[in-house]
Amino acid sequence: MTALSNAQAALIAQLRQICGLANVLTHEDTIADLSPWEQDWRKRVHGRALAVVRPGDTAQVAAVVKACAATGTSIVPQGGNTGLVVGGVPDGSGTQIVLSMTRMNAVRAVDPANLTITVEAGCVLQNLQAAAENAGFLFPLSLGAEGSCTIGGNLGTNAGGTQVVRYGNTRELCLGLEVVTAQGEVWHGLSGLRKDNTGYDLRNLMIGSEGTLGIITAATMKLYPQPAAQLTAWAAVPSMESAVQLLGLAHQRLGPGLTGFEVMGQFALSLVDKHYPQLRVPLWKDTPWCVLLENSDSESESHARNQFETLLESAMDSGCVTDAVVAETLTQAKGLWHIRESITLAQATEGLNIKHDISIPVSRIPAFVAETDALLAREVPGVRMVDFGHLGDGNLHYNVQAPEGVDGKAFLRGNEDKVNTLVFDQVKRFGGSISAEHGVGEQKVNKLPLYKDPTALAMMRAVKKALDPQNLLNPGRVLPLP
Amino acid sequence: MTALSNAQAALIAQLRQICGLANVLTHEDTIADLSPWEQDWRKRVHGRALAVVRPGDTAQVAAVVKACAATGTSIVPQGGNTGLVVGGVPDGSGTQIVLSMTRMNAVRAVDPANLTITVEAGCVLQNLQAAAENAGFLFPLSLGAEGSCTIGGNLGTNAGGTQVVRYGNTRELCLGLEVVTAQGEVWHGLSGLRKDNTGYDLRNLMIGSEGTLGIITAATMKLYPQPAAQLTAWAAVPSMESAVQLLGLAHQRLGPGLTGFEVMGQFALSLVDKHYPQLRVPLWKDTPWCVLLENSDSESESHARNQFETLLESAMDSGCVTDAVVAETLTQAKGLWHIRESITLAQATEGLNIKHDISIPVSRIPAFVAETDALLAREVPGVRMVDFGHLGDGNLHYNVQAPEGVDGKAFLRGNEDKVNTLVFDQVKRFGGSISAEHGVGEQKVNKLPLYKDPTALAMMRAVKKALDPQNLLNPGRVLPLP
Structure with a gap:
């Protein structure tokens, strides 16, 4: 076990001030087993985190990102950790923090006349479905891991599932996002609007970016009438x-x-x-x-x-x-x-x-x-x-x-x-995609240059550098390390 | 009338080599009235173009952009010129070229079993509707200007219309794009896929960007069964x-x-x-x-x-x-x-x-x-x-x-x-948007800083700078001139 550097120890102390003592877990000073956060769903990779940080609200997420940015510490956002492409666990360096969003799991609002529901990123998909049903509506996203996966993870990976033929992927079900940027600023983009042509589509840029462009903290999702x-x-x-x-x-x-x-x-x-x-x-x-x-x-x-x-x-x-x-x-x-x-x-x-x-x-x-x-x-x-x-x-x-x-x-x-x-x-x-619904993560990151249009890849790199110039957010996922 | 500089004359000669003599119109050497390209639909602005350039295929668009990039000449992409926010006409400087996409109007392919149609950007919406109908399908985008507007313009502005409650905006009807970047590279992103999670959502980034991030040259759009x-x-x-x-x-x-x-x-x-x-x-x-x-x-x-x-x-x-x-x-x-x-x-x-x-x-x-x-x-x-x-x-x-x-x-x-x-x-x-379906253009560009989330605006600026560092594409639209 490597001892923490002074800078790392200072960062952890700062993160504990932000999120509370109990919400920053490390290998050094807890008896907790960090495996649930360090190991991927299919148990193919077991990384090592500097710390697992569990923020309780958006302001805490922003403060955590700012503290990490100041120390050049990279951040791996994590929802229910049910991803299939190794996109949500830390690497083996022991220098990354896992930002676990599961404490932020509130249903913030249901708006029946607007057919929308606003939830925090850590809300488990099944709980979101239940909240919709309790209000008399359908939230149609449905997939095998729905008892464990979170809507933040669904958005981060643009999850698919069994009703896409009618309702689309997670992307098509989202109207607005609240996001913490790589600079630790909050984008208050929670919108219940079905039409808004005031600039670039940052919402869809964040959706499916697997936590590499920003950290989704809450979302406004569409509701549908329940079928008879x-x-x-x-x-x-x-x-x-x-x-x-x-x-x-x-x-x-x-x-x-x-x-x-x-x-x-x-x-x-x-x-x-x-x-x-x-x-x-x-x-x-x-x-x-x-x-x-x-x-x-x-x-x-x-x-x-x-x-x-x-x-x-x-x-x-x-x-x-x-x-x-x-x-x-x-x-x-x-x-x-x-x-x-x-x-x-x-x-x-x-x-x-x-x-x-x-x-x-x-x-x-x-x-x-x-x-x-x-x-x-x-x-x-x-x-x-x-x-x-x-x-x-x-x-x-x-x-x-x-x-x-x-x-x-x-x-x-x-x-x-x-x-x-x-x-x-x-x-x-055949004009197809090598990842239809699971994403890129670490698993397919080296395949992308072989199968993705090179101009698209160049634009992706430019966008990543523009929004996360320090490469702090989930580095090495979606795009290879520089 | 100001005389052309040597550099401008050389550029125009080059553009004529690329697109053919008849497809580059200027004030100097034609008797053509350029007003149809210089004046906006509602006749509130009458700019002055250096030239109106009418490319016939994607390679020509790419070559035009490269020639303009090399000379620092800015480009205003234009479809049917029916926009309502002054986003598709040149400024009054006489230094910008209008890139009119109307010659690229082919229906490239209809794929009934995949429920898709691939068309060039200059295809008039009504013709796209008719092509869908002839194949036995519905293309549901419908709006007042459908006899003149082009699908490229609809995509550039993420047009709405009367059937959005069921089918969504133009954004929701698009599966893939072919785009020429500000560097004159072609992104071959024409996809008929309903699921593709291999990286950032560049498609939706381009849609609604009003020609400021890239030039849409073709698109694959969804078809629907015709209602009985x-x-x-x-x-x-x-x-x-x-x-x-x-x-x-x-x-x-x-x-x-x-x-x-x-x-x-x-x-x-x-x-x-x-x-x-x-x-x-x-x-x-x-x-x-x-x-x-x-x-x-x-x-x-x-x-x-x-x-x-x-x-x-x-x-x-x-x-x-x-x-x-x-x-x-x-x-x-x-x-x-x-x-x-x-x-x-x-x-x-x-x-x-x-x-x-x-x-x-x-x-x-x-x-x-x-x-x-x-x-x-x-x-x-x-x-x-x-x-x-x-x-x-x-x-x-x-x-x-x-x-x-x-x-x-x-x-x-x-x-x-x-x-x-x-x-x-x-x-x-009331948590609304000051532009639901018409876009920003020049008309609302100075309103955005007052009504848009500042973090979102900062991200928009970063993305623009990343993809169009010379600010060649439709400068001063969506985002104010720096």
Whole structure:
């Protein structure tokens, strides 16, 4: 254990004055285990923080940033620490502070007539959903980690989830932000306005910047009327082309009622069936792909059911669906979603695998999958494709499982780089993105120069230098260290 | 007429090499009248250009910018020149070039399965709408100038219009951009992706930057399924509070079917009745406010009508609507919209007036209007309020007409500054924006420091300096000259 320098000790004393003794945790003077803040969700990296600082309000965040800026101490903002790309934990140097936002978790205001809710960054997504529901509204952002992730982290990473096809990503759900800049100034940008053309879009610049341009301390988010009914269907489709055709039909027939459109490959479903037989996966045995559809209706359940049945009949007539079921009860609907959500666990149970979170224009997905499946089969014989994802948004979790009987660890060691390059090169060729919803973090920071437009990268560097000239905020994430 | 310097003459020769002789117009060597490019839409400013340059493709735009950067010549990008805040015409110095994008007007691609269309910046909005319709889709951006304005201008100013309540502003309709930077580099950011978390949101940074951060040369825009039916209703409401209540009810009952919600004050409608009696304004005589509602249905006309009738019945039961009509035919619906759109002309016929394009959180609009009406009546006795706007987005065109019988010109001379300050101070007090949809341009550039958060302004300046260090792109717009 390295002893603190005098400057570091002085900084920690100052941070304790700002946030209170109990809210600055260090390795030196507490018995606390800092692992929860130092280790990423998927336990791939365990850094070492100079201190974990837990501010209680925006003024404290600003004062912490000013103290850090004065001493050249870099800051890693952290929400629920559920990120998947190593963007929210400190490096191993022991010189960075983790700024944990979880104490700032208040719902500041609900404005029903304006359809907005204002919350602090550390508010857990599930609590935000509940606050919306208690006020009689829907906050539509929904994702696996919703019980732990915070809205600040969702904003920082522009999180996606399962209802993007209708409501967009976190970006589209935000109207205003309160942000502490790298200089420790507060931007009071909490706005409930749906129209404001008074200058550059700093809000969207901050959203998705993974804490590298400013620290989001609060946000005003959109609310929606709760749907009168939400129905779920499960359809077998004979090909990915048919899945895309069904999506077009669903857009046409359901309009904005279409709130979910997930695709799942046969092997992915076979893993669920193998490891969770009690879930009773429907229709998967005789079809290469299944689709999960959700229809949210502002009218009534019978209306929604009618619409769904008309859609599925016409899809079967046109041959893009071979068989389908519509959930009869909420329990059945939840069961169908549970199958979809169990794919990740089922493939983990099956063994380690190489994960991708990619997006492709929807129209090109069938060709992408056919070509890339064939390419991988050729280059890495025996691999098994765990393909599933949010087809409505063009977002695939295109995961590569070791060949049957091959040890996952050995497979990853020998093939991960090769498989990543094969897949990402294909993604680029098809006009896609190598990170659809998880972000860049540390994990993909060195991939960006290979796959991102160089002019865009140059602009990103210029913006980062302009807003954070000392490179204090989450350095080495999104953009490589200079 | 001042003679060109040698450097200017050399630049013009170079621009002619790049774009072709016929596509660089100057005062010196053509008999062309450059007024259409030098004078703003509302004819308040007539600048003088060094040259009007009309590039034919993106490579030409990049070469023009490089030539201008090398000589320190500033560039004013221009689309259809229909902007309302003097953002697209040159200053009076005769040293700036106008970069007119209207020759780059191609529809590059339609991708039905991806629900996208890719067009060049100079494509006229109406032509873009038509291209979408021909492919069987809806491009929902719609505004008064759609026959002349270009999508590049719509993006540069983040234009709003009449369907924002459902589809958002131009920003929300865009998925990707091609942009020429201030250094003359091309950012190939035309993306048809709905999810892409690989770095900072440069797309939204460019959108709404009014040509001060880069030159948009092409864009990939979202398409939507065409609604099966679109119905229009007109309702008399007893107060602005009731209008807000009706909006909440409409959101609840129609869900995303609600595509238009316009409010119109009695005096505004009386002007339409006075100057265009043939339009037969309904229901206005006995009510302070009328509301125009539009319901777009993915199912059928009878379904839409049913929904509308249920909504209006329940609104009448609850007292927030006193009387209402639903258009029986498309002609009737168009007639109702025509009345709404005639307010601007009717007030112009009545005389000069002081226009505002403001937004306020919807929940606070009733109090804002009551207080500000009273304030103005006190401070500028006799003024007549022409209030109307997109209540669904919190956007009011809160216009102030001279007292009856008072000459408009004299009224503006004596009162414009005072009225602007009174209104804008109120807007600030109510958490609103002094430019909801028209932008900043030159017209409001000196107001921004008074009404915009100072930290946001500082970040805007830093971003501008980072991306356009020579201040070549539309200098003095959005941000004041340094």
